[in-house]
Amino acid sequence: MTRHRGRGMASINYPIGMNLGGDPSQALVHSNPSGKFTVALSSIDLGQGMKSVTRQICAETLGVPVEDVYVDTADSDTGPHCMGSFASRGTHRVGNAVMAAAREARGVMMEAAAEELEVNAADLETDGRGNIHVKGAPHRSISTKDVAIAAQFRQGKTISGRGIFLVPLSDVDPETGEMSPATCYAHACLVAEVEVDDETGEVAMVRMDSAYELGRALNPRLVEQQLVGGAWMGVSHALYETPEPYYPDPVHGPRDFVEYLMPGPGDICPHDIAVLERPAPDGPFGAKGPGEMCANPVLPAVANAIFNAVGVRIDDLPITPEKVLRAIKAQGGARPQARR
Amino acid sequence: MSKIPLQFRHNGRDVAIFVEGGTNLLVALRELIGDMTPKFGCGQGGCGTCSVLVDGELHLSCLTLAETVAGRSIETLDGMKQGPNLHPLQRAFADHFAAQCGYCTPGMLMAAKALLNRNPSPSRDEVVEAISGNICRCTGYEPIINAILAAAGGRVSA
Numbered sequence: 001m002t003r004h005r006g007r008g009m010a011s012i013n014y015p016i017g018m019n020l021g022g023d024p025s026q027a028l029v030h031s032n033p034s035g036k037f038t039v040a041l042s043s044i045d046l047g048q049g050m051k052s053v054t055r056q057i058c059a060e061t062l063g064v065p066v067e068d069v070y071v072d073t074a075d076s077d078t079g080p081h082c083m084g085s086f087a088s089r090g091t092h093r094v095g096n097a098v099m100a101a102a103r104e105a106r107g108v109m110m111e112a113a114a115e116e117l118e119v120n121a122a123d124l125e126t127d128g129r130g131n132i133h134v135k136g137a138p139h140r141s142i143s144t145k146d147v148a149i150a151a152q153f154r155q156g157k158t159i160s161g162r163g164i165f166l167v168p169l170s171d172v173d174p175e176t177g178e179m180s181p182a183t184c185y186a187h188a189c190l191v192a193e194v195e196v197d198d199e200t201g202e203v204a205m206v207r208m209d210s211a212y213e214l215g216r217a218l219n220p221r222l223v224e225q226q227l228v229g230g231a232w233m234g235v236s237h238a239l240y241e242t243p244e245p246y247y248p249d250p251v252h253g254p255r256d257f258v259e260y261l262m263p264g265p266g267d268i269c270p271h272d273i274a275v276l277e278r279p280a281p282d283g284p285f286g287a288k289g290p291g292e293m294c295a296n297p298v299l300p301a302v303a304n305a306i307f308n309a310v311g312v313r314i315d316d317l318p319i320t321p322e323k324v325l326r327a328i329k330a331q332g333g334a335r336p337q338a339r340r
Numbered sequence: 341m342s343k344i345p346l347q348f349r350h351n352g353r354d355v356a357i358f359v360e361g362g363t364n365l366l367v368a369l370r371e372l373i374g375d376m377t378p379k380f381g382c383g384q385g386g387c388g389t390c391s392v393l394v395d396g397e398l399h400l401s402c403l404t405l406a407e408t409v410a411g412r413s414i415e416t417l418d419g420m421k422q423g424p425n426l427h428p429l430q431r432a433f434a435d436h437f438a439a440q441c442g443y444c445t446p447g448m449l450m451a452a453k454a455l456l457n458r459n460p461s462p463s464r465d466e467v468v469e470a471i472s473g474n475i476c477r478c479t480g481y482e483p484i485i486n487a488i489l490a491a492a493g494g495r496v497s498a
Contacts, residue, residue: 046441047439047440047441047442047478048440049440221437222437224437225437225440225479225483226440228479228480228482228483229440229476229478229479229480229483230480231480232480232481233477256382256383256384256386257381257382257384257386257387257475258382258384258385258386262475262477263481264472264475264481265468265471265472265474265476265481265484265485266468266469266472268480268481268482271480271482
């Protein structure tokens, strides 16, 4: 029995969002009389942090503290329309919609403040701490709370804004086949090192090194979390998970977590990640979206690493010990490739 | 089927319920006591999200017959916070981004608590071993391991 080390790499170009029939999301922003703002969305936060990121985007655009913004994703029946949380589109599509809505709400807020301070709205600025003051004269100031109260009870205005971000449908050119399914792309490169046991066919992850270019990281800790965790979803797809191992016959399909394998805490390996920020021209504050791309480069990198380790090329996922062992036997033993 | 009277301590409080024979502890906690912190994941001990402590020891509540905990002390995530304050483990999970969708989190926290109860300064390998019965889809485990090590080392924000 020998354990062979191998190293493989993969690079990806990842489109943000989907073409669909046009890819829109909407957002509504309004202030409460308390001077706090609510962002209404029907986009869903699955835990990936969309509520945090849209909250940051709204606060930054309005010029108010982040704690003064509440994001309500409660109900897709009553909320403004969203295509959904998929295709890494949340930060880009929903973020842009929130930015547009917050910009409109900010316009009304500044008009209401101007009326209270008896100045021109164009002469006002926000301090990001909950106050609006005359440029160059911070003492001529009013809190956003007082503006909200004045708008509600004296001026009869709603401090609110509507936002939509639409990437229109890109039709295929019938002559050339050309189309533009996405407006911006994220990029990644990942190097995987594995150890393949030529007696059992088992593949163990040794380490990963990666670089992700994902526009601006609006919340660096959330981005890091997504990249660390998502890589293991990629490993899981590469080595463990399959709903239908004997497709199309579902009889032997896994029914539970005992049969549907995933990596456990003992299977993980070190992973060094570099995040490169190249702001996207049409992203909210330059953001693209690190959603799904974190898993994608892992699969080809692991398949390449296995080839490098034992010389077998498996193109059918997941790369189970059985497939590795059969392939090694078919070629008459492990054939380690040159290490690069 | 006749019901069986059952008494035990639930997060330091005495509770008395009637259970059908064969009811598992997870169902008793969630449906009869109303403690929704232990989650139903697989119902057969494969995922760990239903983990609770029975007399300080880690148990899978989905595989534990409710009748067997008569007179014993059950701890769940619901009893973890200390008054208005988060338990240091909860604080460390938040600081280290150790939860994403959150479904595994109750089980992870109970497994971590069971570990720190018997071994206040575990090695990384001991932490990995302690949570090896718990599946997480989102985090890649690394943030969870780091959170538990931080809590054990007292490196937790106030």
